[in-house]
Amino acid sequence: MRQHTVAYLPGDGIGPEVCDVARRCVDAAGVRFGFEVGWDEQTVGGAAIDATGAALPPETLAACRAGDAVLLGAVGGPRWDDPTAAARPEDALLALRSELELFANLRPVTAHPALAAASPLRPEVRDGADILILRELTGGLYFGRPQGLEEHDGVESVVDTLRYTRAEIERIVELAFELAEGRRGRLTSVDKANVLASSRLWREVVNEVATRHPSVTVEHALVDSTAYLILTQPTAYDVIVTENLFGDILSDEAAAIAGSLGLMASASLGTRVTEQGRFGMYEPVHGSAPGIAGQGAANPLATVASAAMMLRLSLGEADAADALEAAVDEAVASGPRTADLGGSDGTAAVADFLLTRVADPAGVTA
Ligand SMILES: NC(=O)c1ccc[n+]([C@@H]2O[C@H](COP(=O)([O-])OP(=O)(O)OC[C@H]3O[C@@H](n4cnc5c(N)ncnc54)[C@H](O)[C@@H]3O)[C@@H](O)[C@H]2O)c1
Numbered sequence: 001m002r003q004h005t006v007a008y009l010p011g012d013g014i015g016p017e018v019c020d021v022a023r024r025c026v027d028a029a030g031v032r033f034g035f036e037v038g039w040d041e042q043t044v045g046g047a048a049i050d051a052t053g054a055a056l057p058p059e060t061l062a063a064c065r066a067g068d069a070v071l072l073g074a075v076g077g078p079r080w081d082d083p084t085a086a087a088r089p090e091d092a093l094l095a096l097r098s099e100l101e102l103f104a105n106l107r108p109v110t111a112h113p114a115l116a117a118a119s120p121l122r123p124e125v126r127d128g129a130d131i132l133i134l135r136e137l138t139g140g141l142y143f144g145r146p147q148g149l150e151e152h153d154g155v156e157s158v159v160d161t162l163r164y165t166r167a168e169i170e171r172i173v174e175l176a177f178e179l180a181e182g183r184r185g186r187l188t189s190v191d192k193a194n195v196l197a198s199s200r201l202w203r204e205v206v207n208e209v210a211t212r213h214p215s216v217t218v219e220h221a222l223v224d225s226t227a228y229l230i231l232t233q234p235t236a237y238d239v240i241v242t243e244n245l246f247g248d249i250l251s252d253e254a255a256a257i258a259g260s261l262g263l264m265a266s267a268s269l270g271t272r273v274t275e276q277g278r279f280g281m282y283e284p285v286h287g288s289a290p291g292i293a294g295q296g297a298a299n300p301l302a303t304v305a306s307a308a309m310m311l312r313l314s315l316g317e318a319d320a321a322d323a324l325e326a327a328v329d330e331a332v333a334s335g336p337r338t339a340d341l342g343g344s345d346g347t348a349a350v351a352d353f354l355l356t357r358v359a360d361p362a363g364v365t366a
Pocket residue numbers: 014018073074075076077078090093261262283285286287288289290291292297298299300302338340
């Protein structure tokens with residue numbers, strides 16, 4: 001029996017409800033495909049502040065470092081919104097990214113036909129869209145120093161720093177090529193090379209790495225025109241790779257193609273490579289939805305889809321990943337629906353639907 005260890009960080013709000021469904025789906029897939037996951041449950045975010053005073057307690061970080069992967073629900077909520085508080089739930093997210101060197105954020109965006117009415121895009125524009133956005137997560141403007149207000153000779157100014165080392169660019173670009181090779185073989189590198197020096201180095205590195213991946217077709221695109229084209233011609237894209245700020249904006253914009261935040265999964269991959277895959281943290285794109293927490297109304301599909309990415313990328317369990325993804329697809333197409341997808345079903349009904357299919361799809365159709 002193959003063994004895996006996952007740090008399990010349900011967090012706040014609906015986090016525990018959606019993570020529980022994902023955990024049960026992974027366990028059911030383990031029974032079917034012959035592996036076992038040891039879940040190391042730890043607190044994070046507001047729950048951790050209440051318990052220990054810190055959003056990311058040392059034990060939680062240690063469990064993440066020791067695991068093959070991390071499954072995270074969501075953090076935050078009105079209870080911890082005091083801007084003067086010493087610790088804030090969101091601190092945990094930035095700390096996890098930098099402490100675990102999670103340099104690559106992956107967000108798949110697909111246009112499920114059953115959600116055509118939920119997307120603002122016309123079906124003929126959106127149908128068939130299947131994009132993987134890779135955002136660099138630990139460099140660029142969000143981490144560059146100096147940052148902040150300055151005053152020189154009585155003149156107040158403010159500075160943010162956009163800094164990338166060649167190695168930081170190369171590692172995410174290399175990963176983007178590898179992922180494009182496993183998909184349709186097209187890579188769009190997004191930058192602002194007509195203005196920014198960092199983008200010009202980014203282009204140079206992309207061209208160098210491209211020589212090692214001759215089967216991938218590469219194009220360079222400017223971020224401003226991409227912001228337009230991603231919504232007007234979403235089917236033109238396969239893998240998109242870009243730096244931190246551009247990726248932050250484009251990946252949220254692209255959620256309009258999917259039509260619902262409740263389906264958007266994400267992976268943040270680190271530098272540690274194991275025999276079975278690459279260490280990463282997996283979480284739904286949505287937040288802790290405090291307004292519906294504890295009501296059994298949360299949509300667990302984004303977290304289950306994130307767990308499928310974990311099975312594929314970090315645990316090397318591709319068959320189990322396929323099984324979870326197939327169950328999610330079927331749920332979207334013809335299963336029970338939570339209110340965010342226009343239905344009136346609860347989390348439990350969606351969980352039952354998924355679990356029976358992950359455990360034994362033949363039994364369902366028989
Ligand atoms: N990665 C994270 O942990 C993360 C991300 C975003 C927001 N947050 C935090 O979450 C809290 C709430 O933020 P928000 O309201 O801006 O965003 P949100 O994603 O939590 O909620 C936005 C809307 O979508 C609904 N929603 C979200 N996920 C849902 C799901 N799985 N099922 C059904 N409905 C769902 C919510 O009820 C709400 O109406 C804040 O404290 C914020 O800081 C955390």
